[in-house]
Each structure stands twice: as structure tokens, then as C-alpha cells.
Amino acid sequence: MTATTPEPAASGLGVAVVFEEMHRWYGPVHALDGLSISIAPGELIALLGPSGCGKTTALRALGGLDEVDHGRILVGGKDVTGVPTNKRNMGIVFQSYSLFPNMTARDNVSYGLRLRGVDAKARKKKAEETLDLVGLAVQADRYPHQMSGGQQQRVALARALAIEPSVLLLDEPLSALDAKVRRQLREEIRRIQIMVGITTLFVTHDQEEALAMGDRVGVMSAGRLEQIAAPVELYERPQTRFVAEFVGLTNRIPAKTDGTDVDVLGRRIPLLPGASDRGVVQALVRPENVRVTPAENGSSRVLAVSFLGALCRAQVALPDETIVVAQMAASESSGLYPGVAVDLAVAPAPVFVVAN
Amino acid sequence: MTVSTVGVPAPSELPAAGPAFGGAGSSRFKRAGNYVALIPFHAYVGLFLLFPTLVVAIGAFTTNKGQLTLDNIGAVFATKAFIDSFAVSIQLAVVTALIGAILGALLSWAVVRGNPNGALRQLVVAACGVLAQFGGVMLTFAFLAFVGYEGMLTLFIRDNITHTRMDMSWVYSLTGLIMLYAYFQIPLMLIVFLPSLDGLRQEWYDASASLGGGAWSFWRHVGGPILAPSFLGALLLLFTNAFSAYATAQALISQGCGLVTQQIACQIQSEVMIGRENVGKALALGMIIIVATVMLLYAYIQRRASRWVK
Amino acid sequence: MSGSVNTQLGAAAPGGGALLARPKGAGRGRRSSRSQTIARYLILIFILGYLIVPLFASLEFATRGDFDKTTKTFGRSLASFAAIFTYPNLIDSIVASLQIAALTVFGMLLLLVPTMVWTIVRVPRMRRVVEFLCLLPLAIPAIVIVVGVGPIYRWIGQNLGAVGASPLTLALIDIILVLPYSYRALDSSLRGIDTGTLSDASRSLGAGWPRTILQVIVPNIRGGILSASVLAIALVLGEFTISSLLSFNTVQVVIFLLGHRDAYVAVAVSLTALFFAFALLFAIARFAPGAASRAQRVVEEPAA
Ligand SMILES: Nc1ncnc2c1ncn2[C@@H]1O[C@H](COP(=O)(O)OP(=O)(O)OP(=O)(O)O)[C@@H](O)[C@H]1O
Ligand SMILES: [Mg+2]
Numbered sequence: 026m027t028a029t030t031p032e033p034a035a036s037g038l039g040v041a042v043v044f045e046e047m048h049r050w051y052g053p054v055h056a057l058d059g060l061s062i063s064i065a066p067g068e069l070i071a072l073l074g075p076s077g078c079g080k081t082t083a084l085r086a087l088g089g090l091d092e093v094d095h096g097r098i099l100v101g102g103k104d105v106t107g108v109p110t111n112k113r114n115m116g117i118v119f120q121s122y123s124l125f126p127n128m129t130a131r132d133n134v135s136y137g138l139r140l141r142g143v144d145a146k147a148r149k150k151k152a153e154e155t156l157d158l159v160g161l162a163v164q165a166d167r168y169p170h171q172m173s174g175g176q177q178q179r180v181a182l183a184r185a186l187a188i189e190p191s192v193l194l195l196d197e198p199l200s201a202l203d204a205k206v207r208r209q210l211r212e213e214i215r216r217i218q219i220m221v222g223i224t225t226l227f228v229t230h231d232q233e234e235a236l237a238m239g240d241r242v243g244v245m246s247a248g249r250l251e252q253i254a255a256p257v258e259l260y261e262r263p264q265t266r267f268v269a270e271f272v273g274l275t276n277r278i279p280a281k282t283d284g285t286d287v288d289v290l291g292r293r294i295p296l297l298p299g300a301s302d303r304g305v306v307q308a309l310v311r312p313e314n315v316r317v318t319p320a321e322n323g324s325s326r327v328l329a330v331s332f333l334g335a336l337c338r339a340q341v342a343l344p345d346e347t348i349v350v351a352q353m354a355a356s357e358s359s360g361l362y363p364g365v366a367v368d369l370a371v372a373p374a375p376v377f378v379v380a381n
Numbered sequence: 382m383t384v385s386t387v388g389v390p391a392p393s394e395l396p397a398a399g400p401a402f403g404g405a406g407s408s409r410f411k412r413a414g415n416y417v418a419l420i421p422f423h424a425y426v427g428l429f430l431l432f433p434t435l436v437v438a439i440g441a442f443t444t445n446k447g448q449l450t451l452d453n454i455g456a457v458f459a460t461k462a463f464i465d466s467f468a469v470s471i472q473l474a475v476v477t478a479l480i481g482a483i484l485g486a487l488l489s490w491a492v493v494r495g496n497p498n499g500a501l502r503q504l505v506v507a508a509c510g511v512l513a514q515f516g517g518v519m520l521t522f523a524f525l526a527f528v529g530y531e532g533m534l535t536l537f538i539r540d541n542i543t544h545t546r547m548d549m550s551w552v553y554s555l556t557g558l559i560m561l562y563a564y565f566q567i568p569l570m571l572i573v574f575l576p577s578l579d580g581l582r583q584e585w586y587d588a589s590a591s592l593g594g595g596a597w598s599f600w601r602h603v604g605g606p607i608l609a610p611s612f613l614g615a616l617l618l619l620f621t622n623a624f625s626a627y628a629t630a631q632a633l634i635s636q637g638c639g640l641v642t643q644q645i646a647c648q649i650q651s652e653v654m655i656g657r658e659n660v661g662k663a664l665a666l667g668m669i670i671i672v673a674t675v676m677l678l679y680a681y682i683q684r685r686a687s688r689w690v691k
Numbered sequence: 692m693s694g695s696v697n698t699q700l701g702a703a704a705p706g707g708g709a710l711l712a713r714p715k716g717a718g719r720g721r722r723s724s725r726s727q728t729i730a731r732y733l734i735l736i737f738i739l740g741y742l743i744v745p746l747f748a749s750l751e752f753a754t755r756g757d758f759d760k761t762t763k764t765f766g767r768s769l770a771s772f773a774a775i776f777t778y779p780n781l782i783d784s785i786v787a788s789l790q791i792a793a794l795t796v797f798g799m800l801l802l803l804v805p806t807m808v809w810t811i812v813r814v815p816r817m818r819r820v821v822e823f824l825c826l827l828p829l830a831i832p833a834i835v836i837v838v839g840v841g842p843i844y845r846w847i848g849q850n851l852g853a854v855g856a857s858p859l860t861l862a863l864i865d866i867i868l869v870l871p872y873s874y875r876a877l878d879s880s881l882r883g884i885d886t887g888t889l890s891d892a893s894r895s896l897g898a899g900w901p902r903t904i905l906q907v908i909v910p911n912i913r914g915g916i917l918s919a920s921v922l923a924i925a926l927v928l929g930e931f932t933i934s935s936l937l938s939f940n941t942v943q944v945v946i947f948l949l950g951h952r953d954a955y956v957a958v959a960v961s962l963t964a965l966f967f968a969f970a971l972l973f974a975i976a977r978f979a980p981g982a983a984s985r986a987q988r989v990v991e992e993p994a995a
Contacts, residue, residue, distance in 0.1 A: 085587075088587075088591055089590075089591075090587050090590065090591070109590075110587070110590040110591050111590045111591070111592075111593045111594055111595055112593075113591075114593070115591055116591065117587065117588065117591040119584045119587065119588065120584075121584075122582055122584055123582070123584035123585065123587070123588045124588075125585055125588070125589075125602075125603045125607075126607060127603065127606040127607050128602075128603075136589070136592055136594075136602065137592035137593055137594075139602075140592060140593040140594050140598055141593060181588075184588070184592070185591075185592075188592055188593065194591075415809075415813045415814045416814060416817070418805070418806075418809045418813070419806060419809060419810070419814065419817060419821070421802065421806070422802055422803075422806040422821065422824075423824070425802055425866070426824045426825075426827075426867070426870075428843070429836075429840070429843070429863055429864060429866070429867045430824070430827060430828060430831065430836070430867050432839070432843070433835070433836050433838070433839025433840040433843070434831055434835065434836075434839055435839070436838075436839035436840075436841070436842060437835055437838050437839040440838075440839075484738055487734050487738065488734060488735070488738045488739070490731075490734070491730075491731045491732075491734040491735045491738075492735075494727075494731055503973060503976040503977055504973060505739070506972075506976055507969055507972035507973035507975075507976050508742070508969055508973075509742075510925070510972045511925070511965055511968045511969045511972060512742065512965075514872075514922070514925050514926055514929060515925050515928065515929040515964075515965065515968050516929060517929055517931050517943065518931055518943050518946055518947045518950070518961070519929075519943075519946065519960075519961035519962075519964060519965055520745075520961075522749070522946075522950055522954070522957050522958045522961045523745040523746055523748065523749040523958070523961060523962070523965075524745050525954070525958075526745065526748045526749040526751070526752035526753070526958050527744060527745040527748035527749075531752070531954070532748060532752070533747075533748040533751045533752060534748065540763045563741070564742060564745065567738065567741075567742065568742065596724075596727070618829065621829060621830065621832075624832070625832030625833060625834065627833070627834055627931070627932040628931035628932055628935075628943065628947075631931075631935070631947070632931075632947055632950065635947075635951070642832065642834045642932075645834050645835075645838060646834065646936055649837070649838065649936055650936070661838055662838055662839075665832075665834065665835040665838045665839070668832050668834075668835055669830075669831065669832075669835060672830050672831070672832065673830065676830055
């Protein structure tokens with residue numbers, strides 16, 4: 026564990042989870058290509074990656090819903106690779122429509138307890154407690170079709186938590202919801218997860234979600250893990266080109282590098298380790314690291330300005346027609362209008378470079 | 382027939398801007414126009430479906446001179462052959478509906494577990510479509526080519542095992558009919574039930590498994606209850622399908638009057654005793670009543686079994 | 692464990708990689724237990740076997756040639772298939788049945804499509820009524836209709852001369868018989884498109900109703916129309932009860948009668964017909980999958 030990885034608040038419930046060298050083929054498709062991750066007790070790992078990169082496959086493998094062709098899965102130090110799903114005691118929340126439509130919210134939540142032979146009274150109590158935890162105690166007698174998508178996902182979460190699972194697995198649980206509910210629910214999931222202290226794997230293809238929720242974020246591509254790190258580190262210090270390009274908005278600005286520093290827009294800034302290209306390259310610069318100042322004889326020109334609440338985004342054309350996006354606080358955007366001549370500068374944060 | 386409803390639009394159905402567009406009079410006129418467009422359909426169904434049904438229902442209670450009578454109904458109850466034909470038909474329909482529904486559901490399950498776009502599924506579905514809806518006479522001939530007096534199996538057993546002519550008369554009895562009906566009941570079940578099985582989501586199975594349930598728990602608590610209404614509906618459809626069938630039995634036992642449908646046909650074709658021409662209609666009414674009863678029962682169970690359906 | 696270690700692990704063991712590189716058959720998503728797989732194959736083998744064996748027997752039966760007394764086996768010959776063409780009655784009846792089928796399809800579409808579109812865009816409250824009426828034939832046995840339809844056919848026969856005596860009049864009832872199946876096929880197709888908006892758009896551009904239905908709605912529900920038509924054709928070609936009791940010589944009636952005269956030819960015809968019907972349905976399933984699956988949704992909830 027490197028020093029930059031924050032130690033998650035370990036609580037009694039959480040167990041450590043380790044993926045070791047997992048491989049999975051679907052016919053010719055190599056869905057997992059030597060995936061290894063190790064998750065600390067009580068930690069929430071957000072697994073991020075483009076569609077089809079194997080996130081779901083990894084999650085299903087951990088949940089025992091899918092076999093792996095090679096590799097091991099350790100939960101709390103024990104090898105569970107061959108253990109069937111129904112013996113793994115893992116809570117899984119699916120993308121959508123996973124509630125049993127023939128059962129009320131309460132019955133859905135108590136289903137797992139019923140299978141464990143818990144008596145009716147204790148079951149009812151536990152179900153209500155858990156529904157209360159997700160803020161749905163009053164809806165206990167509703168059927169899934171009588172609830173909104175967000176409520177359904179809360180029930181699904183309650184159902185997964187009711188069995189007091191050793192690990193919580195969420196596969197894009199918010200992707201079918203609209204933006205506002207999504208934000209609200211993700212904060213709630215995080216709150217509950219920290220409260221319960223359960224080790225959690227959260228799969229998503231929404232970067233904002235991953236960066237907001239994860240103790241650490243793992244970026245996957247083509248069945249392998251590109252990088253796993255705390256959100257800030259991932260954003261500021263991408264280790265591979267894929268991560269640098271995939272996470273966050275990125276400008277590609279012409280630059281020159283000698284292997285230690287980069288010349289971008291007339292400024293010398295440090296080069297991130299991991300970038301191997303030399304000479305004339307493109308620097309990957311975050312919009313918030315681009316400074317725009319109105320200047321009468323500036324060589325660049327503002328194309329458009331858009332406001333995102335407290336933030337402001339400006340599109341600027343360089344003399345060579347490269348378009349660069351800059352982001353700043355709205356209060357700093359005075360004097361920026363389409364057509365205005367500006368000077369561009371780059372903040373001295375280390376950058377990644379790629380070949381032209 | 383629907384014209385009577387024309388004049389009474391529900392308040393909520395009136396256009397909000399009613400008066401501005403020329404007042405209630407013209408909107409009512411337009412509204413009536415909307416219904417006029419449905420007249421051809423209703424007239425057609427009325428003439429070729431409802432009218433014949435009415436003819437049957439009224440005919441069952443009248444003499445051929447048009448006088449009211451209960452003699453036709455009385456004749457049905459008084460004649461053992463009629464009562465027996467109902468008993469046999471119902472028995473046949475119940476047994477083959479159960480066989481068809483159970484085996485058909487199993488077959489659907491086996492098919493659904495495979496690739497949804499695979500050749501196996503498309504082959505089975507196409508074959509079942511043919512057997513279920515095309516069959517009748519031709520299926521009977523195929524069946525007889527298999528187990529009839531000169532059938533493949535019969536001859537094979539005779540020539541290679543028993544070396545004497547076998548008694549195959551069971552083929553032409555109720556047993557034979559049951560086996561034969563299975564040839565269209567099982568495929569019909571598959572056609573009707575496959576979409577419901579498709580509607581079972583993988584997520585439900587996975588969720589059940591992750592909560593600790595095995596296959597049995599899933600089917601008992603989730604899959605079974607979810608499929609129950611459509612299984613029941615399919616069972617009912619199979620019942621009416623078998624109960625109404627005529628061609629198959631007629632092709633197997635052409636001189637028979639064993640089933641209600643055959644009995645009715647016998648009534649139509651033979652010049653029956655004077656004054657009892659309408660007994661066939663009484664029998665037909667009996668069929669309608671039985672099917673309707675089963676349907677009402679089904680509607681009731683369905684409503685109870687599927688509280689959770691939208 | 693940090694990212695760099697992971698990526699190294701990920702790239703490790705080239706030897707092992709080569710060993711692993713052989714794909715292990717395309718598994719389905721779910722773990723499926725051995726017993727389930729075995730059960731599945733047993734079901735497929737036994738039930739499909741049960742359904743297929745008579746067809747195989749038909750083939751054996753229809754291709755029988757001379758009996759060889761010494762080996763106790765039949766020679767093989769296609770004589771029964773060739774003999775099909777020596778029964779002019781049969782050929783006539785096939786032609787008649789095809790004509791009835793064409794009329795039925797035409798009438799069914801003419802009756803159903805405008806009515807269904809109209810109920811969707813103009814009088815939604817009538818939708819359930821139309822649905823109920825369309826599904827009603829499932830609850831009224833064909834033989835009941837035959838009993839009740841007597842007066843109509845008597846009138847047709849007495850008043851319409853040659854037309855009245857033609858088997859083509861059967862299309863009038865066949866349209867009723869195919870309603871439940873055709874309705875379902877068309878309904879799911881119409882649900883799949885936004886019929887209301889489409890027709891509003893078309894009419895706002897100045898098209899009248901006939902043009903809207905023919906040029907806007909119909910092209911968008913081709914799949915549904917195709918499956919509704921195929922079902923109707925299959926039903927008409929398979930229809931026996933009504934034609935036999937009204938004494939019209941449709942193909943099923945003639946095959947039925949043929950069964951008493953020459954069982955071999957009857958079986959040969961049956962097999963051929965079943966095969967063609969199967970080939971047609973299979974081709975549609977293969978090349979117009981949407982249409983085929985719609986055709987399956989025959990009855991979700993029976994009329995009640
Ligand atoms: N059951 C399956 N059969 C065949 N191929 C599969 C199966 N499941 C997944 N795959 C393939 O494996 C690869 C990884 O799939 P996976 O579902 O894990 O992607 P994902 O990262 O979850 O994508 P998404 O963001 O779209 O959900 C894909 O190429 C997919 O096509
Ligand atoms: Mg996925």
C-alpha cells in the first residue's frame with residue numbers, strides 16, 4: 026500500500042477482499058485479463074471504465090454469479106473462488122428491475138432472512154429497520170411497480186443489507202435514475218456504507234459518481250486495471266495515458282518535452298512519470314489548469330463562454346486553431362466574451378503527454 | 382350496437398376548449414363521428430360472431446317454429462349419449478390441458494435456457510407454430526402413420542418382436558385421443574408460454590441466489606408466483622382449445638359421436654327427429670356455458686393471483 | 692496494493708497467458724449446474740422426440756414401396772408424392788383454400804387496421820371493447836359458430852347465386868376465427884410505434900385519414916401485418932370444422948376424404964403441407980425476428 030492511499034476507517038463488519046490474477050473468457054472475448062485488486066476492510070472501491078471493459082464481469086465473479094477461468098478471490102483471507110453465490114453471503118444491488126415484482130418492499134427485504142430461517146417476527150423487525158435505514162419505512166407495503174425508480178433502488182439496497190452481507194456489490198445501481206435522484210442517492214449510499222462499515226465494490230461508468238463516492242477508484246480498460254488510487258491522485262497524477270484521457274475533461278495542447286519537464290504555452294511544467302513519449306507531443310491539461318486573461322494583443326480568441334452554476338467554461342482557439350477549454354470560478358470570468366482576444370497560460374501542475 | 386354510448390361522453394373527455402370551438406353541439410357531433418368510424422368493425426363482428434351466438438342461445442330455447450320450449454335442454458339432460466359426450470370432452474380437455482401445460486412449460490424452459498437468437502429456438506418455435514395451429518387432420522394422419530394399423534411402430538413390433546398382429550384399438554379410443562391431442566397442446570403451450578418465461582429476468586434469479594436462495598427457493602417464492610397467472614391463463618386456453626377441437630377426433634374416429642363437438646356435428650348432419658332440430662343448439666349452448674364458466678373462474682383467480690401486476 | 696503493482700501483475704506471466712489464451716467455449720452469463728443442463732437435454736430429447744417421431748413415421752409411411760416378403764421390409768418409392776398430382780380435387784381444393792386465405796387476410800386487414808388505429812388515436816375508451824370482441828372467438832368454439840351461422844349461409848346460398856355457392860364465402864367466417872391471433876400481432880406492433888404522434892404529424896401536413904393509414908401507419912407496422920397475415924393464412928389453410936360442416940371442399944376436407952381412399956397419398960400431402968408451413972414460419976423467424984416473436988404473443992390473457 027503506497028503512502029498516498031488513504032487508510033479507510035475500518036470497522037467491525039468489513040472484511041478484506043482480494044482479486045488475484047483473474048481471467049475470464051466469453052468465447053473469444055477476454056473479459057477479464059489478469060485483473061488484480063485488493064480492497065481493505067470497510068473500503069469503498071469504485072470501479073470505473075468504458076462500456077464492455079469487464080466491470081460487471083469482475084463484480085459478478087466476486088458475487089459468485091459468474092465463474093472465472095483462472096485466478097482466485099479471497100474474502101476475509103478465505104478462498105471463495107469455488108463457492109456458489111448462495112453460500113457467499115454477499116449483498117448485490119443490480120442496475121434496475123431486480124426487485125421481485127410479486128412481493129412488497131417488506132417481503133423483498135425479508136426474503137434473504139426467510140431463506141435463513143429467521144422467524145417471522147424477527148424478520149419483520151429487521152426488514153423495517155433496514156427500510157428505515159434507507160428512508161422508506163412508510164412504503165413497506167408497496168409493490169415495486171408502485172414505487173419510483175429511486176425508491177426501488179433503495180429497497181434493493183435495503184434487501185442487500187438486510188442479510189448483513191460480508192461484502193456489498195453495486196452494479197451501476199444509479200444509472201437508470203435521473204440526475205438529481207442519482208446525486209441524492211449516491212450520497213445516501215455512501216452515508217449508509219460508512220455507517221455500516223461494509224466493504225463495498227461499486228461499479229459505474231460515470232466518472233463523477235466514481236470520484237465522488239470511492240475511497241479509491243479503480244480504472245479498468247479491456248479487462249485490466251489501469252490504475253487504482255484515491256480520486257484526487259487519480260485525477261492529478263494519472264499513471265497511464267488511458268487514465269489521463271479517460272478521467273476528467275482533458276485538453277490536448279501542443280508541447281515539447283525532454284523527459285523531465287514539458288514546455289506548454291511558453292511555460293515549463295513537470296512531466297508525470299509514466300509518460301514515455303519525447304520531443305514534440307501533446308500535453309494533457311485539465312480545464313481548471315488553463316488560465317485565460319483578456320489581453321488586447323493576445324494571440325488566442327474566445328469562441329464561447331458557458332456558465333455551469335458557480336463555474337464558468339470558456340472555449341478558446343489557439344493561433345493554430347487548436348481548441349482549448351478553460352474552467353474557472355464564474356467570478357473570475359469577467360471580460361470573457363466570444364471574440365475577445367486573450368492570453369492563455371497553464372498552471373504549474375504536472376501533466377501527462379502523448380505522442381502527436 | 383355501440384351507437385347507444387355515443388351521446389354520453391364522460392365530462393373528462395370533453396375538450397378543454399369546448400365552447401371556443403363552436404360549443405357542445407358540434408363537439409358532440411364530432412364525437413359521434415369518431416364512433417361512426419367503428420361501425421363497420423362492430424357490425425361485422427356482430428353479424429358473424431354475436432348473431433350466430435345469439436341464434437344458438439335463442440334456438441336452444443325454441444322449437445323450430447319459434448315457440449318457447451325447454452324441450453331441447455331437457456333432451457340434452459335426458460339423453461345419456463349427450464351427457465356422456467360432455468363428460469368425455471371435459472375429461473379429454475382437462476387431461477390434455479394438464480399434460481400440454483406441464484410438458485409445454487418444461488419444453489419452454491429448456492428452450493429459453495438456450496441462446497435466444499439460436500437456431501434451436503427458432504426451429505422449435507416454428508415447428509410448434511405449425512403443429513399448434515395448422516394441425517388437426519394432418520397430425521392425425523401422421524399419428525396413424527406411426528401407431529395406426531399399418532403404422533411404422535405397429536409393423537416394427539409385429540415384424541421384429543411379437544410376430545403377430547397387435548391389438549392397436551387403443552389408438553382409436555380415449556387413450557389415443559389424449560396422446561394425439563398432446564401433439565398440438567404441447568406446442569400451443571410453448572407458443573403461449575414462451576414470452577412469459579422470457580419475461581423472467583436474470584436479475585431476479587441472481588438476486589435470489591445472492592440472498593442465499595437455490596433454484597428451489599427461486600421457483601417457489603419468485604419464479605413460480607410470477608408465472609402463475611400466465612400459466613393459469615395458458616392452461617385455460619389449452620382447455621378451451623381441446624374442448625372445442627373437432628377435426629382431430631373426426632379424422633381419427635370418423636364415424637364417432639363421442640365428443641360434444643362430434644355430437645353436435647352428428648346433430649347437424651343427420652336429419653333428426655321432427656321437433657328436435659334445435660337440440661344441436663342446446664348442445665352448443667352447453668359448450669358456451671362451460672367455456673364461459675371456466676373463463677369467469679379464471680378471471681377471478683387471475684385477479685387474486687396477480688395483485689402485484691399493474 | 693498500489694496501481695503500479697497491479698498493472699505489473701496484470702501484465703505478468705506471459706507463459707501462463709499463452710496457456711490461458713485458449714478460449715474456453717462461450718459460456719452463458721449464469722453458472723448453470725450440471726443437473727440443470729442434464730435436465731434440459733433430457734426434456735429437449737424426450738418432448739421434441741415425442742413431437743417429431745410421428746413426422747418421421749409419416750415420411751417412412753409415405754415413401755413405402757413394394758413389400759418384400761423375404762426381408763419383411765418395404766422398398767422405398769416416391770410414388771405417393773407423385774400421386775398427389777393425380778387428384779384434381781386436391782389441386783382444386785388447394786387453390787380454393789389459398790384463395791380463401793388471401794380473401795381472409797385482405798378482409799382481416801381492412802377490418803382491423805383502420806379500426807385499431809382509430810381506437811388508438813380517437814376513441815381510446817373503445818380500445819378495450821374492440822380487444823374484447825377480437826379475443827371473443829377464443830371463447831366461442833368454431834362448431835358453435837357453424838351451428839349459429841346456418842341462417843346466414845342459407846340466405847347467401849339462396850340469394851347470391853354462384854357467389855353464394857362458392858367456397859370463397861368461407862372467408863367471411865374465417866375472418867372472425869383469425870381475429871384473436873391477428874389482433875395480438877397488430878396490437879403489439881402498434882404499441883411499438885407512437886401511433887398517435889405519427890398520425891397527428893401526418894394529418895398536420897395535410898394528409899387525410901386514408902392516406903395517413905396507408906402511407907404512414909402501415910409501413911411502420913409491416914412486421915405486425917406480416918405476422919398477422921401469416922397466422923391468418925396458417926389458420927385458414929388448417930381450418931376443417933367449418934368447411935366440413937358447411938360442405939365446402941377446402942384442402943383439409945379433401946385431405947380428410949382422401950384419407951379414406953388412399954392413406955399413403957393423404958400422409959404424403961400432409962407431410963408436404965406441414966413441411967412447407969414449417970419452412971415458412973422458420974424463414975420468418977430467421978429473417979424477420981420481430982415479426983415472429985410478435986406472432987408468438989397470441990394470447991396473454993384470454994378474453995374473460
Ligand atoms: N454472458 C456473456 N456472454 C458473452 N460475452 C459476454 C457476456 N457477458 C459479458 N460479455 C462480454 O465481456 C465483456 C465485458 O463485459 P462486462 O459486462 O463486464 O462489461 P461492463 O464493463 O460491465 O460494461 P457496461 O458498462 O456496458 O456494463 C464485453 O465485451 C461483453 O461483450
Ligand atoms: Mg456492466
